[in-house]
Amino acid sequence: KNVKIFKKLNFGFADLVVAIPKDWLDVQNMADLEEVSFEFREKYGRRMRVATKYPNLTESFFLSKGVSQFRVVPSLGATESYPFTGSSELITDITSTGSTLKANNLRIINDGTILKSSACIFISKKIAKNKFLNSLE
Template identity: 50%
Template sequence: MSLKLGIPSKGRLQDKTIDWFAEHGITVQRTGSDREYAGQVLGVDNVELVLLSAGEIPKELAAGRIHLGVTGTDLVREKMGRWSDIVTEVEPLGFGRADLVLAVPDCWVDVTTVDDLDAAATQFRADHGFRLRIATKYHALVRSYLSKQGVADYQLVDSQGATEGTVKNLTAEMIADITSTGDTLHANGLRILSDGLILQSEATMYASKTADWDTEKQVVWQALAALCNWTEKPFV
């Protein structure tokens, strides 16, 4: 059976991934129509291309259903509690960069740091009778970060849509979200806390430690590693 390589199924991440492989002498291409999730890898034998959403790739790596996958640092660390036991970080790929940040309304002039936020959260609960709401898709990462900072008087509100709009829509008091430039945050009257950087993310090649790395797969890995200058490997 072939080594399975998962890449994003569409968009800029897919295009950048294909370009990255091309720079290393490997052709990764879709086959069929744009609606078909099929493709092929040329330049290395016995590699099967699997097209998945970036959000699905961590799950497939964890289950061992794919051997290699390109996805964001943020998604791996959010979806895998002990990610380094499950996957090997083979190489950051240099694109898809974004920051997971804490952002508050511009009008909160006295809240510029996480320490200020801690005090504001305590006061908010005293004034309103419920905890300050933080809208986010990244519950595990945000909870871990705030715990390390000693902030406890808050609640996380799940947001799978336009997180930046939740404050204007009165469904949250502040947000934690991914941003590349900060422009969308500013457009929605939000400001990043000066020490509110939770995680710097970028597209990264990961290898599953739970997949079947039999002798045949290890040979394919070595061929890929030689072309891509990889030194990390998921098997001993």
């Protein structure tokens, strides 16, 4: 609350996305994921696991889309490998091009973008009134 965006830079673009195995043909969007999550729980007796380095953003997004049958698995790195190793069923991760996801046989679901980001410079609101800084904008 005490900072503001000083300048948005035109590089470092990346999205936080929901990625699932390519062979999950029945899942195209978050509504499909919710349906599959109930079927998964009924079949295996547990909730689907979502590996991520962003547990709070992931949980908020899933719940806002009506997906409730999941459990967050904290990732310490190489999140895209979790479904392959059996550590999770799906992931949320940062991607710029999607090539790492594709290389790990994952795909982004249609409405699975949690947030878009890029490099920015932030400054304190207290110094935002500085004439020199304002001249740089």
